[in-house]
Amino acid sequence: MTTLPPLPMTHPKLTSLARQKLPCSPTTTPRSQLIKEKDDIDHYLEVNFKGLSKEEVAAYRNSYKKSICVDMLRDGYHKSFTELFSLMEKWDALREAARVRSLLWLQRPLEEQPDKLDHFYHYLTRAEAAERKKYFEDVYNNLYALACYFNNSEDKWVRNHFYERCFEIAQLIKIDGGKKEAEAHAHMGLLFEEEGQLLAAAEHYEAFHQLTQGRIWKDETGRFLNLLACESLLRTYRLLSDKMLENKEYKQAIRILIKASEIAKEGNDKKMEREAYYYLGLAHLAAGEYETALTVLNSYSKISTDLDDDLSLGRAYEAIAKVLQSQGEMTEAIKYLEKVVKIARNNFQSLDVVRASTMLGDIYNKKGYYNKASECFQQAFDTTAELTNMPLMDETKVHYGIARAHQMMQSVKNYIECADLTSLDYLLSWKESRSNIAPDPITESRRSTMENLSKNSEHLEEELSGFPGDQKK
Numbered sequence: 001m002t003t004l005p006p007l008p009m010t011h012p013k014l015t016s017l018a019r020q021k022l023p024c025s026p027t028t029t030p031r032s033q034l035i036k037e038k039d040d041i042d043h044y045l046e047v048n049f050k051g052l053s054k055e056e057v058a059a060y061r062n063s064y065k066k067s068i069c070v071d072m073l074r075d076g077y078h079k080s081f082t083e084l085f086s087l088m089e090k091w092d093a094l095r096e097a098a099r100v101r102s103l104l105w106l107q108r109p110l111e112e113q114p115d116k117l118d119h120f121y122h123y124l125t126r127a128e129a130a131e132r133k134k135y136f137e138d139v140y141n142n143l144y145a146l147a148c149y150f151n152n153s154e155d156k157w158v159r160n161h162f163y164e165r166c167f168e169i170a171q172l173i174k175i176d177g178g179k180k181e182a183e184a185h186a187h188m189g190l191l192f193e194e195e196g197q198l199l200a201a202a203e204h205y206e207a208f209h210q211l212t213q214g215r216i217w218k219d220e221t222g223r224f225l226n227l228l229a230c231e232s233l234l235r236t237y238r239l240l241s242d243k244m245l246e247n248k249e250y251k252q253a254i255r256i257l258i259k260a261s262e263i264a265k266e267g268n269d270k271k272m273e274r275e276a277y278y279y280l281g282l283a284h285l286a287a288g289e290y291e292t293a294l295t296v297l298n299s300y301s302k303i304s305t306d307l308d309d310d311l312s313l314g315r316a317y318e319a320i321a322k323v324l325q326s327q328g329e330m331t332e333a334i335k336y337l338e339k340v341v342k343i344a345r346n347n348f349q350s351l352d353v354v355r356a357s358t359m360l361g362d363i364y365n366k367k368g369y370y371n372k373a374s375e376c377f378q379q380a381f382d383t384t385a386e387l388t389n390m391p392l393m394d395e396t397k398v399h400y401g402i403a404r405a406h407q408m409m410q411s412v413k414n415y416i417e418c419a420d421l422t423s424l425d426y427l428l429s430w431k432e433s434r435s436n437i438a439p440d441p442i443t444e445s446r447r448s449t450m451e452n453l454s455k456n457s458e459h460l461e462e463e464l465s466g467f468p469g470d471q472k473k
Helices: 013-017 031-048 054-061 064-074 078-100 114-132 138-149 156-170 179-194 198-212 225-244 250-266 271-284 288-307 308-329 330-346 350-366 368-389 392-417 420-433 441-455 461-464
Strands: none
Touching: 064 078, 064 114, 064 350, 078 114, 078 156, 138 156, 138 179, 156 179, 179 225, 198 225, 225 250, 225 271, 250 271, 271 288, 271 308, 288 308, 308 330, 308 350, 330 350, 350 368, 350 392, 368 392, 368 441, 392 420
């Protein structure tokens, strides 16, 4: 959590000399060539540099990595040498494993990265010196500086190693009220979250949250640590609930999301609280608890309205429409979905327009209002065409085609039921041309009158009250 200023790099005598002869020779150099190079160096040194010390000669002979290790041992930092040597062995093992699996070698050999070796020497030796004096806060700061330096995709495993070391040292720091321990729990939570071990991550984030309660500690960006703890816990709980819902463990998912909503309230952040309500409402919907889902989602909708967030409000209306559709209240569901389409169009959210229009088309199609269904599916298809999203365009095209086919089937059915010469002429003409069949004037005029009523919100309930599945009516 604390970013330390870079310390000035100082190099021991042997290391300074070794840096002057970088880059080092590759490790794959044949032995005969190495012997020849050694003899050449010895001869050159003998002729041109009289009186060189043994250390200076070693600096020209050895690799930079070896010089770093020798300096650590010579200066008495045996623990630092052991840790560095262990990391170098793991580094080589990872590269060898990549070679065996025929993967790209993303990591260069450590010998070719003197800056990283310098950081190892600089911070490890200072951490060891501070540990001897029991200045554990300084030990933590030096180890955390190494973790920050290696915080990149290539060296993330090195960062994790120092996160674990920081966590061990943080338990020994008693003079800061537990701030370093809280930060260490946050780092360990992130480590486990990235590795997909969500339960372990949640344990560390819970400890982080508990240690920061009632504290006004801030990170280097000025954000309160307690708010960061709440955000981290909510994120982890949501990921855990997603897995539980996939396994149909609805009660466990709802329980953990209720806990998340309580933590969000404690964080005193309306946006965070709103997100917690959204996922809790969806969990109740998945569990078939429709009334509870509506109550929770209405709370989510209210916060979105208070924050004047149209996009979030549209998401709330869409979720509420799903609940109403599951209850069979199609009239109300259509009202909410039409609001979603309007909000999405006003905010240029094309994907939301496609999704809501498709849901509307499905409702109308299932209930036999094929003209309205065709209009909704056509709206979705036209929007995907503007986006040039081919997979989505193909999907909406199928929906649109099915609705148009239902329209045609309805007209054919009406002509067959009429059983008169005019209807027979229409059917024969259609079979010859296979184009759009002319609608039955009597039936279609009645249907079109009913569908026109649906455009007027005053008569929407009247028109759709005959839906067989509408439990409310």
